[in-house]
Amino acid sequence: MKSRRQFFSMAGMVGGAAVAGSVSRVAMAALPEPVIEQTAQTRPPLQPSSGRPYRPVTTLNGWTLPFRMRDGVKEFHLVAEPVVREFAPGFKANLWGYNGQSPGPTIEVVEGDKLRIFVTNRLPESTTIHWHGQRLPNGMDGVTGLTQPTIPPGKTFVYEFVARRPGTFMYHPHTDEMVQMAMGMMGFWVTHPRTPNPLIDEADRDFCFLLNAFDIDPGSATPRIMTMLDFNIWGWNSRVFPGIDPLVVRLGDRVRMRVGNLTMTNHPIHLHGHEFQVTGTDGGPTPRSTRRYEVTEDIAVGQMRQLDFIADEEGDWAVHCHKSHHTMNAMGHDVPTMIGVEQADLARKISDLVPGYMEMGSHGMDEMSTMRMPLPANTLPMMMGEGPFGALGMGGMFSVVKVRRNQKRGDYTDPGWFKHPPGTVAYEYKGEVPPPVRGGSR
């Protein structure tokens, strides 16, 4: 056994891949037991039981991987494997992920931590893990063929490096990337600052999630892996609304949303009722002089953003991708525009031939949110979700920031829908509406 000191000086050298061989039987026995998650629930923040203290993050519909300390090294065990992921009640898909779910568990460490990450491959093909955004020895960067040999099925490799800078990062395969990311292989990574950092404010609530996209035909359960642009399932952490949990906060909290994009297109993430600042990226904390208030931040492919805001308005505030096609669930995009087309007569004729036929879209598509067409099994309606005032007409990349005065510190339980104070909800005007005056008609 090498001493730790020898090992870390070795890992610091270019060519640290020498230590990333498949481990011996003896070393296997020393592996941390892999922790496997069974559900898509949001787990409460995992308080560190050892090592340097930090304020943990909350992974939306996800969890943080437990670690163990061994001779001053933080050890994790990731298992790459096929998983069944529930996107929302009524829709499950066959994905690839880590430790039972897609995305994999969030990894949380502290700046300066010495890390050892065991990666066991239970996929039918080889893989590697790239630690996106990290400063590390080149041989730990996880690029198949370039910085290491690939991890064949059934083998376990070891990655060892020091978490050198604090920030918002992610991990994903760098082997057969197109297929493995299309199948859901990715995970979040947060490195907490070791000491108070003038550019990192302490957040009261710190949420993280990855943007991901899949192409799953209605009625089927396995993504098409060759799709480049025409995805139909737009997810946050492999969940779609109404399957995405709300971000529950206490009035006055400093809230952080860390978002990474592993889809094939950009996503303008839009928050209602508040302004945020971009306080960090995968490049690190942003200089204060660059910060300005925004309500939408466009996140490009492969980018990460850390959005901070003070939750000082009570209510249920939508947070969503501003591309309207991304707040819908599976639909065909070859639906013709039917607005203004009178279909009633036609519908009657078709109904004679096709029982159960429904006309669609004559008055816009909002009616889609309430009509219940027969759908293939394992398929969500394209616009769904029930709110306190009726159908929400939303799917995909949509959730709700629930700001509550009485939410207890550290309590993430869903408080239900906001109870609006009397006189603060848009209401119907019951008087006479004068005819509109149009230019030129006077």
Ligand SMILES: [Cu+2]
């Ligand atoms: Cu989007």
